[in-house]
Amino acid sequence: MKLIMAYIQPFMVDRVSDTLREMDVHGVTVIECRGFGRQTHGEKPHYLDEGVDMDFAPKAKVAIVCHDVGAGSIVRAIKEAAHSGRHGDGKIFVSDIREAVDIRTGKGGEDIL
Numbered sequence: 001m002k003l004i005m006a007y008i009q010p011f012m013v014d015r016v017s018d019t020l021r022e023m024d025v026h027g028v029t030v031i032e033c034r035g036f037g038r039q040t041h042g043e044k045p046h047y048l049d050e051g052v053d054m055d056f057a058p059k060a061k062v063a064i065v066c067h068d069v070g071a072g073s074i075v076r077a078i079k080e081a082a083h084s085g086r087h088g089d090g091k092i093f094v095s096d097i098r099e100a101v102d103i104r105t106g107k108g109g110e111d112i113l
Helices: 010-022 068-082
Strands: 002-008 028-035 057-066 090-096
Touching: 002 010, 002 068, 010 028, 010 057, 010 068, 057 068, 068 090
Parallel strands: none
Antiparallel strands: 002 057, 002 090, 028 057
C-alpha cells in the first residue's frame, strides 16, 4: 500500500478532486493548511506570485492511501490537475504503508481499501 500526500494550491482542490472522482479513487482526505517553501525573498517571507507579505502561504493537503499498482496513475493525475506553472504549485510525496486497520470492522491490510 502507498500513502500519497500532495500539497497543492487551495484553488486547485476542486479540479484535483474532480479528477480523482473520475478515476474512481476512494478515501481522499483534504485538509486546509499553511506553509512556506523556497518562495521567500528578503528578511520577511514574501509570496512571489501573490505579491503579498505573509508568514505562511495557504495550501491544501490531499491524502490518499491506495494499492501499490494504482499509485503511479494517481500521482500523475494530481500532478496534471494541480499544475499551473507558477511558483507554489506544490509537491507530492509517496510513502509505503506497512499496516492499516479498519476501526469499525477490525479488519486489516489491503482488504480495507
